[in-house]
Amino acid sequence: MEKALSNRWVLALFLLPGLTLFSVFFLYPVCRTVFFSLHEWDGIQPMKFIGLSNYVKMFTDDPNFYPAVQNGFVFVLFSLIFQLPAAFILAMLVSRKIKGSKWFRNVYFFPVIMSTTMVSLLWSKIYDPAIGLLNAFLRSIGLESMTQLWLGDTKTSLLSVVFVLVWQFVGYHMLIMFAGIQSIPDHIYEAARLDGATGWKSVRHITLPLLSDVLKVDVVLAVVGSLKVFEQVYVMTGGGPDNSSTVIAVRMFQEAFLKMNFGYGSTLAVYLVVQCLLISWVINKLMSRNTVYS
Amino acid sequence: MNLSKRFITSLLTIGLGASLVLSGCGSTGGNSEAPGTNGSSGNTAKDGGSLTLWMFNTDDYLKPVAEEIAEEMNIKLNYEFINPETYKTKIKVAISANELPDVFAQYAGKSERESVLNAKMAAPLNDTLQSTGLENSFNDGMLIKEEDGNIYSLPYRPDQSYLLAYNKKLMSELGVKAPTTWEELMNIIKAANDKGIAPIALGGKDRWPGEIIYNMLVLREDKDAYTKAQNGEMSFADKPFVDAADKLIELVKANAFQSGFLGNSDLEARELFYGGKALMIINGSWIFSKAIPALGDDLGYVKFPKTGAEADPFSSNMGEKSTAPYGLYVNAKSKQLELSKEFAVRYSLKVNESLAKLGQATYAQTEVKPEGVVNEAYAQYLKDYSEYSYIQTFWGNTIPAAVNEENRDLNQKLYTGSLPSSEFVQMMDKIMKQQ
Numbered sequence: 077m078e079k080a081l082s083n084r085w086v087l088a089l090f091l092l093p094g095l096t097l098f099s100v101f102f103l104y105p106v107c108r109t110v111f112f113s114l115h116e117w118d119g120i121q122p123m124k125f126i127g128l129s130n131y132v133k134m135f136t137d138d139p140n141f142y143p144a145v146q147n148g149f150v151f152v153l154f155s156l157i158f159q160l161p162a163a164f165i166l167a168m169l170v171s172r173k174i175k176g177s178k179w180f181r182n183v184y185f186f187p188v189i190m191s192t193t194m195v196s197l198l199w200s201k202i203y204d205p206a207i208g209l210l211n212a213f214l215r216s217i218g219l220e221s222m223t224q225l226w227l228g229d230t231k232t233s234l235l236s237v238v239f240v241l242v243w244q245f246v247g248y249h250m251l252i253m254f255a256g257i258q259s260i261p262d263h264i265y266e267a268a269r270l271d272g273a274t275g276w277k278s279v280r281h282i283t284l285p286l287l288s289d290v291l292k293v294d295v296v297l298a299v300v301g302s303l304k305v306f307e308q309v310y311v312m313t314g315g316g317p318d319n320s321s322t323v324i325a326v327r328m329f330q331e332a333f334l335k336m337n338f339g340y341g342s343t344l345a346v347y348l349v350v351q352c353l354l355i356s357w358v359i360n361k362l363m364s365r366n367t368v369y370s
Numbered sequence: 371m372n373l374s375k376r377f378i379t380s381l382l383t384i385g386l387g388a389s390l391v392l393s394g395c396g397s398t399g400g401n402s403e404a405p406g407t408n409g410s411s412g413n414t415a416k417d418g419g420s421l422t423l424w425m426f427n428t429d430d431y432l433k434p435v436a437e438e439i440a441e442e443m444n445i446k447l448n449y450e451f452i453n454p455e456t457y458k459t460k461i462k463v464a465i466s467a468n469e470l471p472d473v474f475a476q477y478a479g480k481s482e483r484e485s486v487l488n489a490k491m492a493a494p495l496n497d498t499l500q501s502t503g504l505e506n507s508f509n510d511g512m513l514i515k516e517e518d519g520n521i522y523s524l525p526y527r528p529d530q531s532y533l534l535a536y537n538k539k540l541m542s543e544l545g546v547k548a549p550t551t552w553e554e555l556m557n558i559i560k561a562a563n564d565k566g567i568a569p570i571a572l573g574g575k576d577r578w579p580g581e582i583i584y585n586m587l588v589l590r591e592d593k594d595a596y597t598k599a600q601n602g603e604m605s606f607a608d609k610p611f612v613d614a615a616d617k618l619i620e621l622v623k624a625n626a627f628q629s630g631f632l633g634n635s636d637l638e639a640r641e642l643f644y645g646g647k648a649l650m651i652i653n654g655s656w657i658f659s660k661a662i663p664a665l666g667d668d669l670g671y672v673k674f675p676k677t678g679a680e681a682d683p684f685s686s687n688m689g690e691k692s693t694a695p696y697g698l699y700v701n702a703k704s705k706q707l708e709l710s711k712e713f714a715v716r717y718s719l720k721v722n723e724s725l726a727k728l729g730q731a732t733y734a735q736t737e738v739k740p741e742g743v744v745n746e747a748y749a750q751y752l753k754d755y756s757e758y759s760y761i762q763t764f765w766g767n768t769i770p771a772a773v774n775e776e777n778r779d780l781n782q783k784l785y786t787g788s789l790p791s792s793e794f795v796q797m798m799d800k801i802m803k804q805q
Binding site: 119226229230335336 | 458459462463465466481485488489568574575576577628629630631632633634647771772775776779782783785786788
C-alpha cells in the first residue's frame with residue numbers, strides 16, 4: 077500500500093477528482109468571470125472586447141460603487157465589534173457544565189440553519205413600521221419616540237440589515253469557538269487556578285491565547301461573509317432606499333441581471349473576489365504576527 | 371500481503387475510474403435534456419405529452435384556464451408561478467442559459483421583448499395561427515408582426531392604463547370625495563393623515579410604482595413632453611419635468627404615502643389597499659382583478675387628477691399601448707414545439723374568454739358574455755378607457771433596461787428627498803441621453 081501510495085501517478089489519480097471539481101466549480105468560473113469583465117456583453121448578443129474600460133468605469137464613473145464598498149465595511153465593522161464578541165461570550169457560557177447548556181447551544185445555532193431568505197422576510201415583518209413587532213414593542217414600553225421606518229428610511233436601512241446578519245450568524249461563530257474552548261485541556265485551567273488565575277484572568281491569559289487560531293479563522297469567516305453579504309440585503313431592502321443599503325454583491329446582481337450588463341457585473345464580481353482575498357491575506361498576516369500560541 | 375495491497379489499490383483505482391466515467395455519463399445525460407423540459411415531466415406525463423409554462427401575473431384565472439386547456443389537449447402541464455419581481459431576473463437568466471420552459475410570459479417593454487427576440491429563443495407562431503384558423507380571432511393590432519413578418523407572441527392580458535382607485539367607505543368616513551384636482555388631492559391626503567389612515571399605498575421598494583407616478587405627473591403638465599424630449603425637441607430638464615418633480619416632492623412632504631413605503635413592495639402596497647388599510651392607490655388597471663373581489667362595491671375609481679398645466683388632462687393617460695406589450699412566447703427549442711404552439715394559441719384565446727366572463731376588456735373576439743354584474747368602478751374605467759384619445763406608454767417600456775434602471779434609481783431620490791427638482795431633471799436628462 078505504502079509503495080503504491082508513494083507512486084506519483086497513483087497519488088495524482090487520487091487527487092484528480094478533487095482537483096477536477098475545484099477546477100470546474102471554482103477556477104473555471106473565476107477565469108470566465110475575469111474574461112467577461114473585459115467585455116461589453118448583455119448575456120445574449122456577441123461579446124465586444126473593451127479591455128479595462130469596465131474597471132475604469134467602476135473606479136471613476138459608478139456613483140454607487142464607493143457607497144457599496146463603504147457599506148460592505150460597515151457590515152465588517154459590526155461583525156467584528158458585535159458578532160464575534162457576542163459569539164465568544166455565548167461560547168463561554170455554553171461551555172460551562174451546567175444543566176441545559178446543550179439546549180442553549182442548539183437554540184443559538186438555530187438561526188444559522190434557517191433559510192436566509194426566510195430569516196430576512198421574518199425580519200422585514202418585524203421591522204414593518206405599521207404592523208411590525210419592533211415598533212409595537214417600543215410603543216408598548218413608552219418609547220414611541222424611538223420608533224422608526226427602519227427599512228424604509230435611508231438613515232436606518234443599512235443598520236437594520238446589519239443587525240440581522242449579526243444576529244443570524246452569532247450562533248455559527250459561537251459553535252466554532254465552543255469547539256475551540258472544548259479542546260483546551262482542563263489541567264491548564266487547574267494549574268492556573270492554583271496560581272490564582274480565575275474568572276476574567278483565566279479567560280484573558282488562558283482561553284483567549286489558546287483560542288487564537290480559532291479566532292483567526294472566525295475573523296476571516298466573519299469578514300469575508302460580511303463583504304459577500306447578498307441575500308439579507310436583496311430580500312429586505314433590495315439595496316435601497318436610494319441605494320442606502322447597497323453592497324457590492326447586490327450591485328453586481330443589479331448590473332448583470334436587471335441592467336443586463338454582464339460585463340460590468342463581472343467586473344464587480346472580480347473586485348469582490350480580489351477584495352476578499354486581499355483582506356483575508358492581511359488578516360492572516362496581522363494575526364499570525366500577534367499569535368501567542370500556535 | 372503485498373499482492374492483497376496491490377489488489378486493493380487496483381480496486382480503488384478501477385472504482386475511481388468507473389465513478390469518473392459514470393459521472394461523466396450522468397452529466398452527458400443531463401445535458402442532453404433539452405431546454406423546455408423538466409424533471410416533473412416524463413413518467414407521469416399524459417398521453418399527449420407534457421409542457422412547462424412560466425407565468426408571473428397574479429390574476430386568479432390564469433392557472434385554472436391553463437389547466438383546462440391542458441386537460442382538453444390531454445397533456446400534463448407544469449404551471450410555474452414566479453413572483454413578479456423575481457421573474458424579471460429569472461427570465462433573463464433562462465434566456466442567457468438557454469433554459470427556457472416550453473411556454474412563457476414576458477413583461478411589456480422594448481428591452482424585455484428584445485431580450486427574447488434577439489436571442490432567437492421565440493418560435494414564430496404564424497403557421498399554427500393559420501393552420502388552426504385562429505389568427506382572425508384576435509382583434510386588429512393584437513398580434514404584433516415583427517420586421518421579418520413573423521408573429522412571435524400572443525396577448526394574454528388586455529391593454530392597461532393608469533388610474534387612481536380608492537376605498538369608498540373610507541372616503542365617506544372622511545367626508546370627502548374622490549380627487550379631480552391637485553388641491554382636492556392634497557386636501558384628502560391631509561384629511562386621511564389627520565384620521566391616521568394611510569392616504570396612498572405605494573410600493574416604493576420596487577421603484578417602478580414610484581417612477582410611473584412621476585411619469586403621470588409629467589403627462590399632466592404636458593401630454594407631449596415625454597415624446598418631444600425623446601425626439602430631441604425639448605429637454606428632460608424643461609419646465610414640465612421640473613414642475614412634475616416639484617409636485618412629487620410636495621406629495622412626499624405631505625406624507626401622501628403610507629409610513630415606510632420605501633420598504634414596501636408593490637404587492638405589499640396593494641395588499642394594504644385591498645385590506646382597507648389605505649385610502650387610495652395610484653397604480654395600473656391590472657389591480658382590478660384583485661381589488662374587485664377584495665373591496666366589492668367599496669371600490670371606487672377616478673382618472674388621475676388634474677395636477678398640472680395640461681389644458682385637456684382627462685383625454686390622455688399613461689398605459690401599455692405599445693408595440694412591445696406583455697406577451698406569451700413559445701420556446702423555439704422546445705422538444706414539443708408544435709404542441710407548445712397549439713397550447714399557447716388556445717391558452718391565449720381561453721384567457722380572453724375568462725376576461726369576457728369577468729366583464730373585463732378583451733383582445734380577441736368571443737361570444738362569451740359577462741357573468742353577473744360588472745363592478746361599477748370597473749365599468750366606469752372601461753368606458754373611460756375607450757374614450758382616451760392619447761395613451762402615453764409607460765416610460766420604462768420604451769427605453770433600454772440599463773437606462774431604465776438608472777432612471778428608476780434616480781427617481782427614488784425624489785421620494786427620499788435627497789435631490790431638489792432642478793438637480794433631478796439635469797441628472798435625468800443626462801441618463802435619458804444615454805439611449
